[in-house]
Amino acid sequence: MTNADFLKSDFQTPIEIPEMDLTGPDRFFNRELSWLAFNWRVLEEAENTRVPLLERLRFLSISATNLDEFYTVRVAGLRELAREGNVTPGQDGLSPAEQLVLIDEDARKLMTRQQAIFAQLREELTASDILVLNREEITEDDAVFLQDVFLNQVFPVLSPLAIDPAHPFPFIPNTGYSLALELERKKDKRPLQALLPIPHQIDRFVALPGTNGTQRFLMLEDLLILHLEILFPGYKAKGHCTFRVLRDSDMEVEEEAEDLVREFETALKRRRRGEVVRLQLSRGAPKSLRNMISRELHVNPQEIIEFDGMIGIADLKELVLDNRPDLLWTPFAPRVPERVQDHDGDMFAAIKQKDMLLHHPYETFDMVVRFISQAARDPNVVAIKQTLYRTSKRSPIVEALCEAAEDGKSVTALVELKARFDEAANIRQSRRLERAGAHVVYGFTDWKTHAKISTVVRREGNRLVTYTHYGTGNYHPITAKVYTDLSFFTCDDGLGRDATKIFNYLSGYVQPESLENLAISPLSLKKTLIENIRKEAEFARAGKPAEIWAKMNSLIESEVIDALYEASQAGVKISLVVRGICGLRPGIKGLSDNIRVKSVVGRFLEHSRIACFGNGHGLPSKKAKVYISSADWMGRNLNRRVETLVRIDNPTVKAQIVSQIMAANMADTAQSWVMKADGSFDRAQVPQGEFSFNCHRFFMENPSLSGRGSAGASDVPKLTHTDDEAAT
Template identity: 40%
Template sequence: MTEKSKRFINRELSWLEFNQRVLDEAQNEANPLLERLKFLAITASNLDEFFMVRVGSLNMMVEQGASGTDAAGLTPPEQMAAIRERCQQMVKDQYDILLNQLEPRLKQEGIVRQHRQELTEKQYQVLQNVIEEEAFSILTPMVVRSDQEFPLLINQSMNVCVQIENAEKERRFVVVPFARTNLRFITLPSESGYQYILLEDALALFIPRLFPGETVLETVPFRITRNADFELREDSASDLMVGMKEVLDARKEGTCIRLETSEFITSDMLRFLCEGLEIDGPEVYAVPGPLDLAAYFRMSSLGGYDHLKYEDWPPLREASLDPRATLFHEIANRDLILSHPYESYDPVVRFLEEAAADPDVLAIKQTLYRTSSQSAVIAALKSAAERGKHVTALVELKARFDEARNIKWAGELEQVGIQVIYGVKGLKTHAKVCLVVRREPSGIRRYMHFGTGNYNESTAKMYSDVSFMTCNPDLGADASNFFNAISGYSQPMKFSKIEVAPIGLREKILELINVETDRKKHGQKARITVKMNSLVDSEIIEALYQASQAGVKVRLNIRGICCLRPGVKGLSENITVVSIIDRFLEHSRIFHFLHGGDDRVYISSADWMPRNLDRRVELLVPVDDRDCKVKLVNTLNMYFKDNVKSRTLQPNGTYKLVEPGNRKAVRVQEYLYSRARKDLEDAERSQRMVFEPHLAAEN
């Protein structure tokens, strides 16, 4: 182990350990069966993006001969070798879980993947009709001759490759892309339960009908992953919208960096695919089961099998909110913290809808990074503009894999008269803030929503995030200055309370850590408690090491990547790192610094990564209201009491499951939902005890 690797864990290997923790949940028999299938699908989807972005980037570095090392002391070729080894084992584990654990259990429950040799006569007839009437009408076989270029295949779409022999014993290959067909899972008639067959298996049965007079020697499914790590060079792009469309086009032709196929493929066909796709053997993943396990998301939501899913936890109304009052009235009376998805995201949407309809609202300013496909947030902004309000929307066109959707939304918003900003040149705007300017009898008042998650009411039901709603005048002034800075070429002014990356957020975090270190050195109480998605930045990690060496207790709840090594004697023995993987994706960023008893509590859009601190526009927002502080700190502390879904990071980079033993079992997500439900029940009970008389109407 090098000196660098003693201090830092490689980022890519740390991410793969995160995906392993998700895979562990697919293997966890305490989880409902279809939820285990969903976790398996998530690991496959995660790996897809990992290959497209991280492996794609490393692959380019290797091709360019880059020899520098990362923070852990590994060169790009060394990282690629370690990734290949880890991924091959992970894929092997995925298929062991699917084929030997999940599918036998699913079969017992009546959910059966049929193989072509197992079809009943009725199933065969139905399948024949589907293939001949639908599939053969949609799919287009493409003959590939040695003197022709291999067809340009869609990234991560399914295909089958067919080897054919004619009467003269001449052989040729045919590629059949599935394109965007939704026929992958074909439902079959059955007397009970749910039976289905995969399109690739069905094609293998009927594809000889496409080649009369010839012999089909082999039909094998395959799937490719292309490098998608293309970013716009903004210094050479005169039109950002046009430039982003060019990036999307470039991804369609990215280098093939992974080939997935069946383990039963012949050497001839594998050689043909590798030569045509220009890919080497180490990037081939030959598997014993269905390709594209991410497609099993749809199976996890199968109707009629509620007993194989989690108990329903519908989002609840935040207990202190009066459903009869407007959000402006509520926020004017006090600051609000909403803990999603336990507490409903509806107030955030309602905040915008009320702002759109309120005649006293003058302006709405909003950042948008990732939104839902049928966005109520977008609809509210359009409604506001149509009612004559001044609406400004910063739509980040560079949000990876959401570029096309954001380009579409930007165009629609412009059509109704909204001032649309396509982000900030050279940076991605990842901050989550909405500012509403309202005219009131006392003058102009600014209402704000700050969040840790995207303005996406769909993911707000699945992601653990925090909303902070306030009309604090200082935060209002800061929010106005923030929008002025990102929308009008103006020099950012000094903010009163918030910090903004890349111009001050890093420095503020380091200052807060160093204050705790100095206090401990002077014999005062000191503690750092943090929840976020990823910890990668080496400068901040070094500051945390110094805090640990001074005796500061540092508790980190890091869902995903963590490059810090905890528990190393003389370096980080006072640092604990936990990770929670459960039914909701942990996504909130909450920071608590003891500060000598004068607690400093923040929410943020930023993880502690170089990209967030140096290459994105991010926000760090203080929460000063006492009740809001208490709620956030209590929430934060509960994450370190979980002994059901928590895993602790070991000094060697692996994770160990925390088990309750003789203690009471604590599952933090279950606790947070139960707390929200109890708070609401108590509030409703208290309200029923108040007698409210009917009064005569005033004349």
């Protein structure tokens, strides 16, 4: 089957909603409820029997981690607005208090479903010889083994705490998990309340000896309950419960902080002491313990969620066992681009031959690391500039930048301190770079620098050549193994000049003028997007082919959504691949007749941002206008961050983006969800007997066009179904 065959599918017949005001807030779907809908899609992968068992367990864990972050940031912010009496509606017309009611209702359903899925997966794990035991199932031999584990690996790091007037209730950090106890002294029956905070450093699951290939585990809380008499000698337990705390993790930083790094270090300490936004409590807790915990943590009844099952579902990631490859995705080794191999690993030679676009994780992120590492060692390189938004703890890119600075090269690193939950790591990286002699700048106090750019200035003969990397994802070698992102390498003079102007803007606040191939937010990116959308509408009104394909993580910016609605009404066919939040409502008659939205959720996390405009020729077309970007179509990205939108002119790279990457994403049915006008999503349907196309599998099997070497790339790989399953 050819690419064209896949892209023939008609748009759904738009529905009419008589009571809907097409010019009012009803035209937008609520951001927070849309995020919850995305997390439902993640959770439903835990039930997808086409996904290996342990990967399903991983999806369940991810859904819980996602929900934790959602509460500590988004819900915390809405709660603060509601407490302050703020009734200003969002673009969808809902006030903070109204949103909180709807969020609470949906989130509670989601958490209930998480518990039900874990119970189901636990049975399947047992059938696959992975047993999660209750303490009642422990044998005498197990008890001997567990006592040794407890005394030597757990007991030394525990701090049992009595709760009385002389021992006040301790501070429980964000995501802190604790065991609360009602005790009675044996000699005189004197009651005692106590807490046992459980350090994050201890694994949640204790491995027990197994036989005949069986792996057995006991939850940590069960291990603790079995050994309470060692922790509290002379006492016996009358009752207990477990609880977990989520705290407000957003931060406020003084805009005029004299020392931005020091201000962020202080803010991180404030985060650890943020107000509690959610208390998870085991159901059936003794009333006295429940009252004591809620009183001391200052939580209201509506902020308490009681569980029958496991508290802290996110910890299930510990059970994703490397020694059970039969229950994991088939191993995949990212490719080294053929052209780089043709040049014996020389990145500069490969880039100089022709622009190159790598599609991660299918092409290895090691090429990005090699680009910087080779520059650090190359005596002809005189300068390196690099943005760092998120990176790994022992980042090979930071290592290379330090090596280059110590070797006397001019190194400038833009470190974004406001990368949420990575602030502490970025502070450490900035200190290290400064010690190596690099120039470290922090960009703007009120705007995050989210752009992904690196430049290498190399002396070649009597001229300086700038090699540039533009990315859609972070310079993070760990997440690059599971995030789908794009890395564009070029030595085009215009793109190099654009990158240099952006770095000058970040370090010297000098607004760039006359950018040649680049638009940036907050200055010109949104304007460029809207101009392209409106241009397609003009083509449609003139009777020319008019089409937009775009891919992003989130779409919520109201002006962009309204521009898309206007284009739809003009007759532009708009196909959007939106992984997560979508505030646009597709398929509504008189508003979004010609807009369809899908979400791809599968083995890899879709993260690349792409925009393709037919430019009067429809799509796919060699004359299309094609962009890659670091920015989602959200207010924060387009109005309050430094982001890039890079126009792609190289014909091979354009063909790769339009006819390979975008076509495959839109053709996917194996892991796709289709958005309906009410904001809900249905799994993509495949007719009986037809094959279900999986874009992730396609990318794993087909090399990127622009990375092809001497073999060439005469044709775009066909979107075939050779290894996929027939719908049943």
